[in-house]
Amino acid sequence: VDEGYERFAERELDALLRYAVMLTGDRELARDLVQDVMIKAYGQWRRVAAADHPRLYVRTMITRAYLSWRRRWSVRHVFVSFDDHLDGNPIADHAAAIVDRDDVWRRLSGLPKQQRAVLVLRYYEHLTDDEIAVVLGCSAGTVRGYASRALAALRVEFTAELTRPGESS
């Protein structure tokens, strides 16, 4: 195996796997996703190595593979649409009452993939909207749209949790 590829993999693989876990929410899916992409990257290694930031290049490959990765994904996940909730009144941010991260983690898995990818890139990788737009191959406006819908959906969930009879404090 190419030495440059080996060095890259040894240096970056852990971070790429963490990123993939954030995207997929699942250890095994993350492993499969990164493995698929790294093998593909090996076949294109000259191009990857020539990029200004090979890690960003591979991260983009992972993101796009995740977004187009329908078959295996759909076997293990059922998406829940939050769109119906978005027509209601603006809801105040009551999330402070809910800090159970596992619960948030579970709710993130219900977001559409594009929305989750935007949240991961924005709040885990700390990219700007313009940078996220490059990764996703869309406009910054679209990125903001995905982000606001994702956050609104999560807020709706939190609010529903808080206002459920007998559960609110």
Place this chain on the structure above:
Amino acid sequence: MIIEDIVSDTFVAHEHLAPDGAVVLDDIRRELTTRRRRRVSRSLAALGASCAVAALAVAADVNRDVRHLPAVAHDGASTGGAVSPTSPSPSPTSSAIRSHRGLYLTVGPGWLPGSRPREVVTDRLNGAQLRGYDTYVNGVELYILVGLRDQAALSTHNKRGEPMDLRIGGRPAREWSVDRFYYLEVKPSSARVASVDIEVMSDGDAGRTGTAVGLSELGRQVARQLEFNRHDPLLPGSGSTVSPGGTDSRSS
């Protein structure tokens, strides 16, 4: 705490779910090796099929000839007439192949491009011999397969484009080239065909890369310096660094 902070904290709190990078890297290495060997197996299967067809053709010829000869017992003794049929003496090289079937390879590259070519596979199937090498030329990974098989004529078809006839070391040869693939056949003797098969492995930008490293020139040079009287042990799945022909391999 606002929702954005919760989301950010949630991601960080679940980093521990990530698989171990070292384990995944091992899996990746294994998969890359498997894919390479799978490709060699396909090449061997193709060679085996060619040999099988050639063997059938030879058998048909022999049967046709035998019908014109006096009857011969299975032990080789003549059962009638004074004339004892004599089969043509095999060449020393083909004799060596038969007596060491599965144990030795007689063909090998006298030269390979790149500074440290690595032999990644050797194999034989139905008399066909195959040796596969990994090497790097100008930063591009090449996979070179050198083969030898019993076949009377050069192939006429190959999926790698249109054939071009040429001579390699005064011997008739034919080559095909398309994108990142190159394939050449040359006839070292009347009954055998040697092949040099090169594929660009490390870059998907096929055409540009294949042209950039000059596959045709490399392939012809490998073919010019093929050796046919080697006596190398067959090492299935070998992966040692080699200096073809016992000499230092030269950088292109």
